[in-house]
Amino acid sequence: SCTAATIEVYAQHKGWDIGPVEVQVDYTPAERGCPTRFKLALRLSQRCSQEQIEHLQVIAAKCPVHRTLEGEVMFEDRLELLEPART
Template sequence: GGQDAGPGPHELLCTALATCTAITLRMYADRKGWAMRSIGVATRMERSQHGAVVDTRLHVELDLDGDLDDDQRQRLHQIARACPVHRTLLNPIQIEIH
């Protein structure tokens, strides 16, 4: 427990995912020369406990403002899954405390 003086650890994790996703999408769209006015990424975490097991889901909502066709939008949704934070969270993580 903190004193609610700043963001909590789960909020920081969601912020890292949202920021990484937005940067990845912007870099990809710029490289392709696609007309993107803005990229919005909203994230939220949902946690539920079943006995000793905690099920965690991260929800990511994209707001892509630009002159994009359906194929481009679909591709950007695929690219969102390629951001480094997303890939890290999907793979088992080994944490060593020394």
């Protein structure tokens, strides 16, 4: 996942050997009056220090996909007609 990759790149940059990273996401689609919900479980090795865990939780929330989905999303749709192919 993007979250795991973001954490792994950050840890590598810091020189931390954090072991395996697992991310599980449960998704509940939006219903009338309720937002889309993502429940994210981040699993880290017990070899991580408490300080590393705290940093990695912050970094996990900075993953590009997480940031996009967390913010307000708007779509601007338009239709463009293609010119007919010339024969």
